[in-house]
Amino acid sequence: MPERPEIVCICGSMRFIEDMRVVSQSLTLAGAIVLMPAEMDTPITDEQKAVLGELHLRRIDLANRVVVVNRGERIGEFTTREIEYARATGKPVTFVGPVYGDA
Known part of the structure; x- marks a missing residue:
């Protein structure tokens, strides 16, 4: 493992949380520090959604780089914003397709 592990931020729709977990586990086992969206088990308000968006x-x-988890569907507003932000700040952005269950 390198002296200072790479930090990877996972982005994507919460519809793909199972895929995100798989990607997170894989990256962690490869020696990366993984940052990903917080999971909420209760409905959240628009204000809370905005706060969570800023936290992300x-x-x-x-992060050193961003990995976007997507199942080949249209990328939504929040994920598009995150991709644009990452690119504007010079972070490399890569995309991962279906990794869990049916595509």
């Missing part, structure tokens, strides 16, 4: 941008700030 700060995760991107901390």
